[in-house]
Amino acid sequence: MNNDLESKLKHALRPVAPSDAFTQRLLARVAASRDSRPQARPTASRITRRAAWWTSAALAASVLAAVGIQHQLQTERERTLGLQARRQVIEALRVTSQKLDLAYQAVRTQSVGGDRDSGV
Amino acid sequence: MSEPRPIDINMDLAAARAGQPAAIGALILAHQRSVYSLALRMLGARDLAEDLTQEVFMQMSESLHGIESNEHLEFWLRKVATNRAIDQLRRRSRFEMTPIDDHEPMFGPVDHGDPLFQRHLEMHLAQLSPAARAVLLLRYQEDLDPTEIARTLEIPVNTVKSHLTRSLDAMRHGLAGAGREKREDKHR
Amino acid sequence: MRIFRSSILGALLMPALAFAAASPQLVLPDFTALSQKAAQSTTITLDSTLLSLAGRFLDGDDPQDAAAKDVIKGIKGIYVRSFTFDTDSAYSQSDFEAVRRQLTAPAWSRLVQTRSKKTHADVDIYVMIVDKQAVGLALISSEPRALTIVNIVGSIDLEKLHKLEGQFGVPKLDLEPQK
Numbered sequence: 001m002n003n004d005l006e007s008k009l010k011h012a013l014r015p016v017a018p019s020d021a022f023t024q025r026l027l028a029r030v031a032a033s034r035d036s037r038p039q040a041r042p043t044a045s046r047i048t049r050r051a052a053w054w055t056s057a058a059l060a061a062s063v064l065a066a067v068g069i070q071h072q073l074q075t076e077r078e079r080t081l082g083l084q085a086r087r088q089v090i091e092a093l094r095v096t097s098q099k100l101d102l103a104y105q106a107v108r109t110q111s112v113g114g115d116r117d118s119g120v
Numbered sequence: 121m122s123e124p125r126p127i128d129i130n131m132d133l134a135a136a137r138a139g140q141p142a143a144i145g146a147l148i149l150a151h152q153r154s155v156y157s158l159a160l161r162m163l164g165a166r167d168l169a170e171d172l173t174q175e176v177f178m179q180m181s182e183s184l185h186g187i188e189s190n191e192h193l194e195f196w197l198r199k200v201a202t203n204r205a206i207d208q209l210r211r212r213s214r215f216e217m218t219p220i221d222d223h224e225p226m227f228g229p230v231d232h233g234d235p236l237f238q239r240h241l242e243m244h245l246a247q248l249s250p251a252a253r254a255v256l257l258l259r260y261q262e263d264l265d266p267t268e269i270a271r272t273l274e275i276p277v278n279t280v281k282s283h284l285t286r287s288l289d290a291m292r293h294g295l296a297g298a299g300r301e302k303r304e305d306k307h308r
Numbered sequence: 309m310r311i312f313r314s315s316i317l318g319a320l321l322m323p324a325l326a327f328a329a330a331s332p333q334l335v336l337p338d339f340t341a342l343s344q345k346a347a348q349s350t351t352i353t354l355d356s357t358l359l360s361l362a363g364r365f366l367d368g369d370d371p372q373d374a375a376a377k378d379v380i381k382g383i384k385g386i387y388v389r390s391f392t393f394d395t396d397s398a399y400s401q402s403d404f405e406a407v408r409r410q411l412t413a414p415a416w417s418r419l420v421q422t423r424s425k426k427t428h429a430d431v432d433i434y435v436m437i438v439d440k441q442a443v444g445l446a447l448i449s450s451e452p453r454a455l456t457i458v459n460i461v462g463s464i465d466l467e468k469l470h471k472l473e474g475q476f477g478v479p480k481l482d483l484e485p486q487k
Contacts, residue, residue, distance in 0.1 A: 005292060006260070012238055013261040015153040016160070022170050027148060029174060030181050031141045078361065085354065085362035086373070092352045092386045093376055096458045099449040103431040106422035191355040191385075267438065271331075 024064060133193065137184045144184075147193070148177050154194075154262065155201045161245060161257050162205035172208070176201050198262060199272045202254045209250040237295070244291050251275065255283040332415075332436045332444020334459045337406045339389055342455070345398055352388035356462075359383060382463030390456040399455050404448065407457055411446055428452050435464070 018026075132150075135143030155176050160169035179200060180193075187193045245253055251273065258269045266284070270277040343349040354362065359380050366373040380386070393399065401408075410416075411434045420433040429451045436444035447458040 005288060005295075008237055009241070009256075009260040009291075010263070012241055013157075013161070013257065015157040015261060017153050018156040018170065018173065022156075022173075023149070023152065026152070026174055026177060027145050030144060030148065030177055033178060034139060034141065034144070034181060079365075081358075082361045082365040085358045086365040088352050088354060089359065089362045089366070089376055089380060089386070090372065091350065092354060092388045092458070093379060095350065095352075095388055095390055095456060096447065096460070099431060099447055099456050099458065100433070102424070102427065102429045102449060102451075103420050103422045103433060105427070106424040106429070106431065107420070109424070109426065189355055190357040194357075267443075 027064065133184070133187060133190060136181075137187075144181055147180070151194070151197055152177070155197050157261060158198065158201045158257055159205055161261070162202065162250070162253055163208060164246060168208070172201065172204055175204065195272065198258065198264075202258065202273060206250040206254055209253075240291065240294055244287070244294060247290075248287065251279075252283040252287060255280050256287050259284060331461070332459075333385055333461045334387070334407060334410050334446060334457075336387060336389060336457065336459070337404075339391070339403075342391055342399055342403055345393065346391040347394045348392040350388060350390040352386065354386040356384040359386065383460060384462035385460070387459040387461075388457070391454065393453045396452040398453070401450075404450075404455065404457060407446075407448065411448075416444075416446065 017023075132143045132146050136147050152173065156169060156173045159172040159176075160166065163169050163172060176197060180187075180197065183196070187196055245256070248256065254273060255269055258264045258272060259266075264272065266277050266280045269280045273280070339349075339351075343351070363377055363380060366377040368374050368377060391399065411418075411432075415436050415438075416434045417437060418432060419435050420431065422429070422431045424430070429449060431447065431449045434444075434446040435442045436446075442464040443462065445458070445460040445464050447456070449456040449458075
């Protein structure tokens with residue numbers, strides 16, 4: 001029962017995306033803020049803040065275009081990185097197993113009385 | 121064997137730290153679902169969630185110099201998003217119910233064969249304390265284990281486990297009650 | 309007590325520092341100097357993002373890839389620092405003392421300590437157990453011309469590690485953790 005409930009919770013609580021319009025405003029806002037001083041903690045009402053977002057939406061188109069190109073580059077880069085990560089996983093496990101083998105050999109040698117000083 | 125080139129998954133992170141807008145945008149796109157969903161399910165209203173999400177990413181863009189890796193960034197975003205949400209909820213009047221926007225889906229597509237589940241979950245979340253709500257979301261939305269949740273929220277692991285146990289028990293109880301009501305309605 | 313103090317300290321520090329406290333992930337020192345002395349060095353840093361990415365590119369139809377994919381399923385990080393030198397004693401204990409010190413914490417249990425007069429290889433293996441499950445593994449292998457440190461973070465299935473035998477040459481380990 002617990003597993004069923006937890007499974008349902010995980011399914012129901014999968015992350016949801018905000019609206020495209022919000023994303024557009026967010027990117028524009030962050031891009032615009034990079035050239036200005038750090039923003040003070042907002043004190044304006046929610047309505048005023050939302051109005052400010054709309055005025056900065058003019059920047060969103062160029063930012064989104066850059067992000068679109070970035071996304072393509074990201075996909076290619078991800079493949080390169082993914083293959084590199086795969087090789088490194090293999091290598092990491094190989095090194096680990098090699099050193100585990102050293103320990104094993106020492107333990108086995110000790111158990112047949114050939115080499116002291118191995119402890120488990 | 122020659123030294124393998126170290127992987128630089130933090131390419132976007134490095135570029136973002138250098139101030140490249142496209143890289144910062146890529147980081148936002150990669151993480152906005154998680155941050156927005158946490159904000160939405162903590163605060164229960166879309167406009168509040170959007171405000172909080174914006175605040176988090178604005179702070180992120182100012183704090184990139186202190187972020188060491190993508191893993192660290194994920195931790196940082198979760199920590200800042202949940203703590204800010206908790207602070208907001210605690211500042212509200214304790215007699216004010218957390219508003220649930222009936223028209224804004226807080227969850228993904230409704231599960232077939234169990235249409236009441238999301239409604240119960242929504243009601244259950246609204247009844248939880250801010251910390252307990254955060255624990256539930258970090259566990260089932262973000263798939264963190266109790267130790268990671270404890271580190272994110274800076275509370276003891278036992279407190280996390282206690283919140284989870286109580287939340288699950290309350291949900292089971294609520295669902296069992298709803299099941300009984302459904303059966304009774306059928307027989308009327 | 310040490311873990312409790314770490315928790316309090318962690319609660320008072322910025323998120324960046326709190327992230328580094330009390331974790332099966334070791335804080336590995338900067339080995340730049342050692343790397344410059346080494347004939348060959350390997351630095352592998354695979355966090356959960358990279359492991360997840362790697363998992364997508366490991367071929368399930370290839371036995372080696374499939375075995376690797378299975379092992380890394382519950383793992384959240386693999387960190388390897390390995391150095392090979394042209395001469396004996398090119399490094400000293402002090403070069404990795406900072407790592408050893410972390411492994412004296414109560415959370416870590418030494419699984420294996422081997423000192424071989426034959427190969428002159430010293431291998432120490434530690435595990436961190438939480439709720440009867442291994443959540444961290446640390447290995448320090450010190451040989452006359454090689455030093456290797458491995459730190460694995462996450463839900464480690466030692467049985468799966470056993471089953472790498474034949475794929476990566478790992479023998480079965482019928483060893484019990486000891487304090």
